[in-house]
Amino acid sequence: MSIERTEKRLGAGLAAPALLWTGAFFVLPFAAMVWMSLGHLEGRTVVPGPDLGTYARIFTDPSLYKGIRVSLEITATVTVLSVLLAWPLAWIIATRVPARWRRLALLLAVLPFWTSYVVRSYSWALVLGEKGVIMNALTGLGILAEPVQILATRAATVIGFTHFFVMLLTLTIYSNLVQLSPNYARAAEDLGASRWQVIRLVILPLTLPGVMTGAFLTFVLCIGDYITPQILGGNNELSLPQLIMLQLGRRGDYPLASGLSVVLMVMVTLAYAACARWLKMERV
Amino acid sequence: MTFRMQTLGLAAFGGLLSTTALQAAENLNALIWCDHADAALLEPFEKAHDVRVNVKEYEGTAAGLTILEQSRPGDWDVMVIDGVDVARAAEAGFLAPLPEGAIDTSGTFREVALADAMTVDGKLYGVTEKYGYNTIAYNKAAVDPEDMKSLKSLWSGKYDGKIAIYDYYMPVLGIVGLAEGVDTADLDAAALDALRDPLMKLRAASRQVSDVVGSQTALATGEVDVLVGGGEWLTAVLNAENPDLDWTIPEEGGLVWTQSIAMVEGTEKPDLAVEFIKYILSPEGQARLATSSCYWGMPANKAAGEVLTDDQKSVLRWDEQEGYLARAQLYPVPDAETDTAMQDLWTDMLQN
Amino acid sequence: MRYLSWAYLAVMFGFILLPVAVLVVFSFQDGRLPVPPFNGPTTEWYAKVLGDRDLMAALGNSMLVALLSSAVALALGFLAAAGFAQTRLPGGALMRGLIIAPMTVSYLIIGLGLLQMFNWAGVRPSLMATGIGHVVINLPLCFAILSAAIGAPQKSALKAARDLGAGEAQVLLLILAPMIAPSLAAAFFLSFTFSWDEFIIAFLLTRFDVTLPVEIWSMLRSGLSPETNAVGSLVFLVSVLLVVTLELALFRKASK
Numbered sequence: 080m081s082i083e084r085t086e087k088r089l090g091a092g093l094a095a096p097a098l099l100w101t102g103a104f105f106v107l108p109f110a111a112m113v114w115m116s117l118g119h120l121e122g123r124t125v126v127p128g129p130d131l132g133t134y135a136r137i138f139t140d141p142s143l144y145k146g147i148r149v150s151l152e153i154t155a156t157v158t159v160l161s162v163l164l165a166w167p168l169a170w171i172i173a174t175r176v177p178a179r180w181r182r183l184a185l186l187l188a189v190l191p192f193w194t195s196y197v198v199r200s201y202s203w204a205l206v207l208g209e210k211g212v213i214m215n216a217l218t219g220l221g222i223l224a225e226p227v228q229i230l231a232t233r234a235a236t237v238i239g240f241t242h243f244f245v246m247l248l249t250l251t252i253y254s255n256l257v258q259l260s261p262n263y264a265r266a267a268e269d270l271g272a273s274r275w276q277v278i279r280l281v282i283l284p285l286t287l288p289g290v291m292t293g294a295f296l297t298f299v300l301c302i303g304d305y306i307t308p309q310i311l312g313g314n315n316e317l318s319l320p321q322l323i324m325l326q327l328g329r330r331g332d333y334p335l336a337s338g339l340s341v342v343l344m345v346m347v348t349l350a351y352a353a354c355a356r357w358l359k360m361e362r363v
Numbered sequence: 364m365t366f367r368m369q370t371l372g373l374a375a376f377g378g379l380l381s382t383t384a385l386q387a388a389e390n391l392n393a394l395i396w397c398d399h400a401d402a403a404l405l406e407p408f409e410k411a412h413d414v415r416v417n418v419k420e421y422e423g424t425a426a427g428l429t430i431l432e433q434s435r436p437g438d439w440d441v442m443v444i445d446g447v448d449v450a451r452a453a454e455a456g457f458l459a460p461l462p463e464g465a466i467d468t469s470g471t472f473r474e475v476a477l478a479d480a481m482t483v484d485g486k487l488y489g490v491t492e493k494y495g496y497n498t499i500a501y502n503k504a505a506v507d508p509e510d511m512k513s514l515k516s517l518w519s520g521k522y523d524g525k526i527a528i529y530d531y532y533m534p535v536l537g538i539v540g541l542a543e544g545v546d547t548a549d550l551d552a553a554a555l556d557a558l559r560d561p562l563m564k565l566r567a568a569s570r571q572v573s574d575v576v577g578s579q580t581a582l583a584t585g586e587v588d589v590l591v592g593g594g595e596w597l598t599a600v601l602n603a604e605n606p607d608l609d610w611t612i613p614e615e616g617g618l619v620w621t622q623s624i625a626m627v628e629g630t631e632k633p634d635l636a637v638e639f640i641k642y643i644l645s646p647e648g649q650a651r652l653a654t655s656s657c658y659w660g661m662p663a664n665k666a667a668g669e670v671l672t673d674d675q676k677s678v679l680r681w682d683e684q685e686g687y688l689a690r691a692q693l694y695p696v697p698d699a700e701t702d703t704a705m706q707d708l709w710t711d712m713l714q715n
Numbered sequence: 716m717r718y719l720s721w722a723y724l725a726v727m728f729g730f731i732l733l734p735v736a737v738l739v740v741f742s743f744q745d746g747r748l749p750v751p752p753f754n755g756p757t758t759e760w761y762a763k764v765l766g767d768r769d770l771m772a773a774l775g776n777s778m779l780v781a782l783l784s785s786a787v788a789l790a791l792g793f794l795a796a797a798g799f800a801q802t803r804l805p806g807g808a809l810m811r812g813l814i815i816a817p818m819t820v821s822y823l824i825i826g827l828g829l830l831q832m833f834n835w836a837g838v839r840p841s842l843m844a845t846g847i848g849h850v851v852i853n854l855p856l857c858f859a860i861l862s863a864a865i866g867a868p869q870k871s872a873l874k875a876a877r878d879l880g881a882g883e884a885q886v887l888l889l890i891l892a893p894m895i896a897p898s899l900a901a902a903f904f905l906s907f908t909f910s911w912d913e914f915i916i917a918f919l920l921t922r923f924d925v926t927l928p929v930e931i932w933s934m935l936r937s938g939l940s941p942e943t944n945a946v947g948s949l950v951f952l953v954s955v956l957l958v959v960t961l962e963l964a965l966f967r968k969a970s971k
Contacts, residue, residue, distance in 0.1 A: 086801050089883065093798030097791040097814050097854060104851045105817050108828030115831055122699050123428065123455075142707075142714040168727045175720045186962065187728060191735045193954035196912050197931045198947030202738035205944075210584035210750045212737050230586070231571040246731065295819075303821020305915055310935075313571035314530055317714050320823050327919075328422070329706060331429030333831060340824050351819050392923070397937045402768055417923035420933060433834050579939045584750055600938060604747045657937040 109344075116337035125333060133338035143322060147342065150319040153233065154302040157240040158294050164241065165248035166290070170282075172249070173256040185253060189246045196243075200310040203239045204230060207311070231313020239307045244300075248293035255289025256282070291357035298350045303343060319343050389414040391635055394427060394442040396420065396622060398493070398655035407651075408642045414635065423531070424448040425702070431457050436629030440636045446621030447694045449481045449489035459626045460486035465637050466644065470664040474688040475621045480696075489625035492643055493652055495660035496610070496691055497534030498617030500593025502582060504607040511589075514542035514615045518564055522589055526569035527581050529592030532709035534618045537695050538591060539565065541615045550695040552704050559708060565591065566712050575658070582608060599659035599678050612690050619691040621663070646670045653679065735951065742944035749941040760945035770946065773930035777911055780842050780926055784849035785906035791850070792857025792902065797887055800865040800873070818855035825851055826916035833920070840922040848916040853906035860905070864898035865891070904961070 117128035137143045168188060176184045191199060206212050207230045214226040229235050259282065267281045268274075305320040312318070317325065319339060326336040351358070393399065395418045405416045421427045424445050431439065444452060452458050468476060468490055481489040501511055505525070510516040517526060528535055536555070537547045539562050545554050570587050571577065575597065581587040583601050590597065594617075598608040624643055626636045642648045649667035653660060654675055661679055662671075668681065680687070697705055741749035745757040764770060795814060799807060817825060829848050830840075838844060869891060876890045877883075892899065914928040921929060927950070934943055 087804060090798040090801035090804050093801070094795040094804070094810060094814075095798075097795035097858065098810060100791055100850065100854060101814055101817065104829060104832075104847055105825065106813070108832040109824070111832045111835060112824070112828040123432070142710045145714050164727065167723055171720045171724050175717070176724075182962070184724075186958075188731060190955065191731060193958060194735055194738065194947055194951040195928055195931055197914055197928050197935065198738065198943065198950070199734065201935055201943060202734040202947065204580070205741065205749055206734050206737050208580065208584055208750060209586045212733070212751060215751050228570065228586075231573070231577070231581075242731065242734065245727070299819060299821060303823045305823060306932075313573055313577065314713050315571060317710075320821075322710075323823065323827070325710065327429075327827075328426050330425045330703070331432070336827060337831070340827050343821060344824055347819065347821060397933070400769070400933075400937075419922050434839070435837065438839070574936060576935055576937075576939050580750075583748055583939065601747065 112337045113341060115333050116335075116341050118334045120330075120332050120334055123331070133334050134342075136335065137338055137342060142317075143339070146317050146319045146322040146339070147346075149316050150302050150343075151346070153236060153240070153308070153318060154298055156237055157244060157301050158297045160237070160241050161244035161248050161297055162290055162294055165245045165293070166252055166283075166286070168245070169249045169252035169256055170278075173253055185250075188249050191242070192246055197306055197310075199243065200239050200307045203235065203242065204310055207235050207238065230311065231315060233312065233316065235311040235313070236308045236318075239311045240301055240304070243307075244293075244297040247296060247300075248290070251293035251296070252286055252289045255286045259285055288357050291354050295350060295354045295358055299347050302346060302350075389632070389635065390417055391415070391440050391632065391639055392417045392419075392438060393639070394419055394421060394430060394439050394627070396422070396443045397657035398652060398660070399443055401651070401655040401657065404648070404651045404655055407647070408639060411642075412635065412638060416639070423533075424452070428452065428455070428457060431627065437631045438629075439627040440630040440632050441624060441639055442627050443492070443622055443624055444489065445694065446475070446477050446489070446491050446494075446623045447480060447696045449477075449623055449625060450483055451696070452625070453481075453483045453488040457628055458488045459628045459630060459633065460488055461490070461626060461640070462633075462637060463487075466490055466640060468644075470666045472661075472663060472665060472684065472688070475619065475663055477621060477623070477693075481623065489623035490640065490644060491621050491623045491663040492649070493660045493663055494619055494621040495596045496594040496612060496617050496619055496687065497529070497531075497538065497592050498594050498610060498612050498691075499538075500582065500590040500598050500608065500610040502585065502588045502605075502607050503609045505585065505588040508609070508611070511611050512613055514538065514613045517542070517568065517589065517591065518561065520568070523568045524570055525588040526565070527578050527587040527590045528565065528569050528572045529578055529590060529597075530572045530574050530713075531592065532705050533694055534620065535592045536562070536705055536708070537618045537692070540695075541617070541692070544615075547618065547692045547695040550697065550701070552701050555701065555704055555708060559711075562708065562712055563715070566715075572713055595679060596658040596660050600656075602678055612687055617687075617691045619688065619693060621693070622660075650675075738944050739948045739951070742941055742948040744941040744944070747940060749939070749944050760941045761949070763942050764945045764949060767942075770927075770930055770934075773925055773927045776842055776924050777927040780846045780849060780917075781907045781910040784846040784910050785853060785903050787846075788850045788853035788857045788906050789899065789903050791854050792861055793892070793899065794887075795858050796861035796865055797873075797891055799862060800870055814858050815855045817851050818859070822852060822913065822915050826919040829916070830919045840920050842921060842924050842926070844920040845917045845926065848920055849906075849910040849913060852913070852916070853909055856905060856909070857902040860898055860902040861895060864895040869894050 115125070116133050117130060118125050119128070119130065119132050120126070172181060172184045172188065208214070209226040209228065209230070217223040218226055229238070263281050263285065264277050267277045272280065303320055305324055308318045308321055319342070323336045323339045326332040326339065391414050393416055397420050400418050400420060409416055419430070421430060427442065427444060449458070471491055475491050475494045477491055481487055499511055506522070510521065516522065536558060537550065539558050540547060540550050540554065543558060543561055545558070566572070571581060573581065578590050578593065579597060579601060582590050582593070583605055594610050598610055601608050624640050626633065626640065630636050643652060644664055646664065646666040647670055649662035649664045650670035653662040653667060653671065659679060661684065668676065671679070740753065742760055743756040743758065745754040799811065804810065826848060829844065833840070833844055872890055872894065873886055876886045881890070912928060914932065917926040917929050918932065931943065931946055934946070
């Protein structure tokens with residue numbers, strides 16, 4: 080037996096446990112879910128398919144397909160907003176803050192990561208309420224005559240999400256920025272570019288991989304999250320994960336919950352395909 | 364770092380082992396509503412019988428039955444279930460009959476005993492343990508209490524944007540029905556169609572549809588002044604903070620909710636299960652259940668009156684029960700088809 | 716430009732830190748409502764949290780699930796990364812893709828799929844089931860971090876050790892693992908964090924013994940109370956202490 084064949088066998092042997100685990104606890108459950116989505120509920124029992132009734136329902140029942148739209152709109156808003164807010168923050172920390180304070184500034188910028196996720200959303204509910212800190216301050220200072228309703232609207236959900244993802248994007252963009260050689264900027268300046276031109280034409284394009292990786296993570300995590308819209312959105316509109324949990328919790332409609340999850344999966348996959356050229360997932 | 368992690372891990376593991384060691388020989392598995400999770404309620408029973416009561420919370424009968432379906436016989440010993448659903452669950456084979464004569468229900472308030480609804484083929488399957496009302500809760504500092512005497516005020520436009528709806532379809536659809544003159548007993552698919560329009564109008568007039576915490580927050584902080592579906596179970600715990608929070612049963616009526624305790628079919632510990640049910644229905648158990656940390660509610664057993672303090676009784680409005688019970692109606696008992704239609708209507712309301 | 720930068724930094728720090736500050740302040744609220752006005756400090760809620768049997772049990776459960784699932788994910792990820800470093804495997808790209816795939820999927824989907832499979836197989840919801848789910852989400856992470864850490868120097872060291880007749884276990888444990896120790900630590904730490912804070916999988920796959928995020932969720936569902944603030948603040952303070960200690964330890968090491 081050649082050395083190369085031994086090595087191949089060995090390599091495959093080492094990778095086997097991980098592959099088996101992923102196959103058994105990721106691929107198989109997903110297949111089970113797809114199969115479930117092809118059945119339907121009669122009374123309290125699941126009638127196995129295959130039939131496409133569940134999907135027909137998702138795309139004809141306004142309450143269900145509106146969930147898809149709501150989720151997409153919220154996720155798109157959050158992703159764009161978070162990139163716009165995080166980029167300057169990462170840039171300021173990477174280039175304006177003195178080197179010895181840099182790590183501290185970065186740590187401060189992501190400090191709330193270390194609270195529990197559930198509690199973080201809840202604390203926004205306390206901040207944004209009509210008697211919350213913000214409205215109290217605004218009406219107290221005379222900036223607003225009447226408190227404005229933010230809590231229990233889409234704005235609250237977007238704020239809660241943006242808070243979390245600004246931190247995430249700041250991290251990915253910052254790590255991208257510090258890897259850039261300052262020579263790029265210097266070369267451009269030597270060639271007569273203004274500071275804005277340097278940022279816009281040189282640095283911005285070079286941070287695209289960091290931005291795209293962060294944006295993709297934002298998209299995936301945001302569109303699949305149940306907690307934030309549930310705590311902050313006031314049930315005034317339901318996102319896809321909320322609809323999925325509603326089917327599970329209220330009536331045990333597994334086929335419909337599975338169908339909605341498959342739709343969610345398709346959207347995430349499309350997003351992945353759209354960003355794939357910038358993503359290096361295996362190297363995060 | 365790895366060292367620190369190991370230390371932490373060992374500490375956690377040690378902690379876990381010690382709690383396991385402390386664990387009693389026997390376990391009683393209970394599928395419950397959140398008021399039964401209060402340690403003050405469970406601990407006396409655990410000590411007396413040297414058992415550990417494992418609890419799992421659920422909301423809504425459909426969700427509870429789904430959990431039972433996905434379990435194996437013997438997984439569960441007792442469950443808390445909506446009083447009006449006991450017969451349905453028993454007929455579907457989820458519940459075990461209570462041994463004859465084992466449980467004394469003579470102290471139960473007559474209106475909520477529901478003996479017929481809990482008896483199938485001459486066998487008793489559940490006992491009412493606690494009840495209360497889904498009606499209108501409001502902030503009397505911001506709302507004219509006179510207005511709250513009629514459900515029609517909710518649609519008058521006067522309180523637009525100051526209303527919250529409790530996110531549970533059953534009682535709220537019942538209340539909307541009452542406003543439209545439909546008794547809860549007559550709520551069927553046809554009647555439901557007529558409720559769509561008023562429900563959507565109520566939705567348009569309200570600020571949010573929220574769970575217990577969302578509703579409490581909104582009411583306590585003045586974001587809303589009226590809560591449709593609220594009652595003493597929601598305002599009692601906030602009484603100390605904001606005494607202006609009040610509730611009433613309007614002329615059109617309100618809904619009375621009842622929760623009952625039952626033994627789950629397939630239990631391997633029927634004796635212990637019966638002991639637990641007896642404890643919950645004893646005057647002491649009843650008093651602790653009535654004032655449980657999750658929510659308060661009237662104890663079903665009058666004998667709890669001897670244990671509850673006067674303050675607790677006044678928050679529960681012990682002395683006014685007769686009048687309230689006369690005006691309130693029981694929860695609707697929809698068949699499977701109507702139930703689905705109700706849930707679909709509710710989802711539509713949330714989403715539009 | 717300079718002032719604008721500082722102003723922006725201040726505003727963003729305000730936005731990022733505001734909810735945490737409010738959370739911590741109102742955990743000392745004297746009264747049941749954690750909203751202004753602040754009625755003066757009390758530590759009542761912290762005493763309540765520390766005396767809460769269920770909460771403390773959930774804390775232990777979270778710790779156990781996070782430690783064990785991270786250890787399994789790390790071991791599997793390490794072996795796989797070493798395997799792919801050996802040689803080009805036929806269908807290697809596909810296999811890598813498979814291991815990475817769970818990272819690009821919503822946790823809700825993974826949780827729901829596992830729930831259905833476990834139901835169908837008659838496996839009861841438990842901490843074990845939750846741990847299995849957490850390995851699924853953390854395995855790709857460990858694999859990615861460790862794969863990136865195994866570069867040319869590690870590969871030639873492996874080859875040399877093997878040529879000198881070292882057994883495979885020796886090669887992995889005595890040569891490779893020490894060479895990429897910082898990455899192993901980082902992967903473990905990240906996995907631990909994700910598992911520790913994961914909600915939806917734990918929510919779907921637990922029953923009596925729940926993890927901390929699930930317990931906090933049910934606290935939140937059952938009523939408004941500064942006790943929730945107190946739990947959140949405690950978790951926050953402990954985590955920050957841990958992070959700062961790590962940061963100082965690593966920073967000191969790096970500057971030596």
